[in-house]
Amino acid sequence: MSKLFVHFFFIILSSLIIQGCYPEPKVIEIDFPTTSENKKIKIALIPFSGIDAIYPKLLKTEIEVFYNCKVTIVPEQKLPDFAYYKPRNRYKADSLLKYLKQSLPLEHELILGITNKDVSTKDEIHDDWGVFGLGFLGGPSCVVSDFRLKKSAKNKRHLQERLVKVVLHELGHTLGLPHCTANKKCLMRDAEGTIKSVDEEEKYLCESCKKKLQHK
Ligand SMILES: [Zn+2]
Ligand SMILES: [Zn+2]
Secondary structure (H helix, E strand, O other): OOHHHHHHHHHHHHHHHHHHHOOOOOOOOOOOOOHHHHHOOEEEEEEEOOOOOOHHHHHHHHHHHHHOOEEEEOOOEOOOHHHEEHHHOEEEHHHHHHHHHHOOOOOOOEEEEEEOOOEEEOOOOOOOEEEOEEEOOOOOEEEEEOOOOOOOOOOHHHHHHHHHHHHHHHHHHHOOOOOEOOOOOOOOEOOOOOHHHHHHOOOOOOHHHHHHHHOO
């Protein structure tokens, strides 16, 4: 064996040993969406501090199936202080909608905030009216609280059902759906602040609402 060959052999052997010592290269998973995936509406979900840890994933699944869209869960955040309304120890939903609008991540069309704190808005009669949630008609933001949904909830599952319905309702507004008067069970019916109405609704959109959604 020539000296040169032995030298060459050792170089190959040592490089194999060195390579063998390195950890396996990590497979970087890049989520390349298909063309149809690419066309889907992208919704960012912000969990505000204090919510049940199960909500983000549960809601992501429910929303993606219902609206055939893509939901990104963004890191948990604190509710902004400027939205706090001390006299009633709750948060102004309108201020939260503005805050969420400003927090809309790039390449997302809509943003949804979930909180366990009570939220309120101003309506024709009341200056500060507690609500389940609120959404801008036509987007981009909506917010939902489970604070009032907990009242008289039979169990956790019942509470989650209510939450999902209210979330889908508020997202319906951001997708351009107004309140529905065509069908009592339709998700877009105006609950008028009563939990009974939320319980009566079903997790479905009536034909009239579906048509409106398709024409958007
Ligand atoms: Zn509504
Ligand atoms: Zn409807």
